[in-house]
Amino acid sequence: MAFLKNRPAQNASRSQPESSSKRWLREHKEVASSSWHRLWQTPLANLLTWLTLAIALALPAALLLLLSQAQHLGQQVNQSSHISIFLAPYVNQEQGQLITNQLASRPDIAQATYISAKQALINFKASSGLEDILASLTDNPLPATILIEPANTSLGPEAIAILAQQLRQQDQIDQVLVDMAWLDRLQALLATSERFTYSLALLLALGVLLVVGNTVRLQIENRKQEILVIKLVGGTDAYLRRPFLYAGFWAGLFAAIIAWVILQLGVTYLHPPLLSLAQSYQSDWQLEGLSWFGSFILVIASCGLSVLGASLTVGRQLRLIEPK
Amino acid sequence: MIRFEQVSKKYHDKHALVRTNFHLQRGDMAFLTGHSGAGKSTLLKLIMLMERPTSGKVIVDRQDLSQLNRAQVPAHRRKIGLVFQDHQLLLDYSVFDNVALPLKISGYNERDSGRRVRAALDKVGLLDKEKLSPQVLSSGEQQRIGIARAIVNKPKLILADEPTGNLDPALSAEIMRLFQQFNQVGVSVLIASHDLELIQRLPHPVIQLNQGRISGPPSLMRQ
Numbered sequence: 001m002a003f004l005k006n007r008p009a010q011n012a013s014r015s016q017p018e019s020s021s022k023r024w025l026r027e028h029k030e031v032a033s034s035s036w037h038r039l040w041q042t043p044l045a046n047l048l049t050w051l052t053l054a055i056a057l058a059l060p061a062a063l064l065l066l067l068s069q070a071q072h073l074g075q076q077v078n079q080s081s082h083i084s085i086f087l088a089p090y091v092n093q094e095q096g097q098l099i100t101n102q103l104a105s106r107p108d109i110a111q112a113t114y115i116s117a118k119q120a121l122i123n124f125k126a127s128s129g130l131e132d133i134l135a136s137l138t139d140n141p142l143p144a145t146i147l148i149e150p151a152n153t154s155l156g157p158e159a160i161a162i163l164a165q166q167l168r169q170q171d172q173i174d175q176v177l178v179d180m181a182w183l184d185r186l187q188a189l190l191a192t193s194e195r196f197t198y199s200l201a202l203l204l205a206l207g208v209l210l211v212v213g214n215t216v217r218l219q220i221e222n223r224k225q226e227i228l229v230i231k232l233v234g235g236t237d238a239y240l241r242r243p244f245l246y247a248g249f250w251a252g253l254f255a256a257i258i259a260w261v262i263l264q265l266g267v268t269y270l271h272p273p274l275l276s277l278a279q280s281y282q283s284d285w286q287l288e289g290l291s292w293f294g295s296f297i298l299v300i301a302s303c304g305l306s307v308l309g310a311s312l313t314v315g316r317q318l319r320l321i322e323p324k
Numbered sequence: 325m326i327r328f329e330q331v332s333k334k335y336h337d338k339h340a341l342v343r344t345n346f347h348l349q350r351g352d353m354a355f356l357t358g359h360s361g362a363g364k365s366t367l368l369k370l371i372m373l374m375e376r377p378t379s380g381k382v383i384v385d386r387q388d389l390s391q392l393n394r395a396q397v398p399a400h401r402r403k404i405g406l407v408f409q410d411h412q413l414l415l416d417y418s419v420f421d422n423v424a425l426p427l428k429i430s431g432y433n434e435r436d437s438g439r440r441v442r443a444a445l446d447k448v449g450l451l452d453k454e455k456l457s458p459q460v461l462s463s464g465e466q467q468r469i470g471i472a473r474a475i476v477n478k479p480k481l482i483l484a485d486e487p488t489g490n491l492d493p494a495l496s497a498e499i500m501r502l503f504q505q506f507n508q509v510g511v512s513v514l515i516a517s518h519d520l521e522l523i524q525r526l527p528h529p530v531i532q533l534n535q536g537r538i539s540g541p542p543s544l545m546r547q
Contacts, residue, residue: 023431229412232372233473234402235429237395323374 035246053255058262060201086175110151212309248310256302325512331380340366353513358533405474409486420454444472464495
């Protein structure tokens, strides 16, 4: 049976083109390889194109990277938000200690630290350097304070606001301070940066499309004679389009690789000063380079945009070249 | 093989072809002549679908060309072997790759394509030049490469536009002998040429074009 099956196939391959899927695969392999070899015929011109594309990619990618890590940091800041409670002046140290213990036993509070009015004054003297002025005061102007750390570190700003509201209702408590405004400002700043980054990414993606489109247009112009002859001997549009789409793909791949290197260099360069900045805030935050997933997205976006740019141009340009 | 029915072609105000009728039978060979501007190129362009007629019908291999849309043009052109006066070879391709181009487009694999290319080069007597660039060949050799490219796909019809235009008489006669050989194995051949001296020595009917109007022997003119 195998013998019988083999013979017609052999005959077919001798006289006719092979099966369509096999042919499709082989043709794509051929075009991928021939367009790859063509790249190295004009390496400098290609390198310049790749660099242009890489910069257009690296810029939004760097901003997105910083943004995602800043958002991460923002969440950390949220989690470590303290609540300061100022006790009423008539509450003495004993009562203050009692309130602190009561608060500490609440399930939604992890830690409550009592700072007496006297201790607060000592702290303030040490940190402000206003000892002389403070010494001239007859009364201690500072109230006793309880510092509270909420229990659930994943508690959002709303939950903290509710906790603060509950605390305010207690008689002996004069004032409850949560630095919500600062957190709100940080959130707004991050949201603004996010939109800015997305707009910039959109514009630069458009830039990538235009650069690739223009490069392909020039390549088509350079190969006009070849395209004319191929059209005359019956080359289809798909056949003519293919090498230019592959050229776009290679450009996208090399641009992604260069953009990746630019990003890693940038991260390495920025890392030391950012690290000391983070350490000054007692944060263990570190600027990280692109993850595997991020690198994958960069390559996909770059190749996708380049092939799209090439295909948008190539159809229109090929129609302009007709044998006369 | 080729049939023109009342075909006219007008460029702006100029009539390139006026109500042209002729019929080239399957397996026939004929010449198309007339001085430059008489409409020879227009007629060939209509057959290749490089142009569309203003009116009338062009039928090639039983296919009414007006029925073919833009996407079907490449398949139509692959059925025809085309030879140009200026050979239209790609100078950055080797001789082999030039001849292999129609096969590559048709999706032949390397092995089958190599066999056919070498057979075609053998027919035009240039088998030993396959690795060279067309640039280093003489104009007669270049024209033969062009012919090898036209026949490599085994077309049923060969069209040639002034194939001997740039060649001396001896080379021209040699090229014509090649076309006759293809015709003897059943290929229909239509050659546009103004080399009357050469044409008259050959036993093939001649279609004459004069200011877009056609005349010729009754065998070609009847419908």
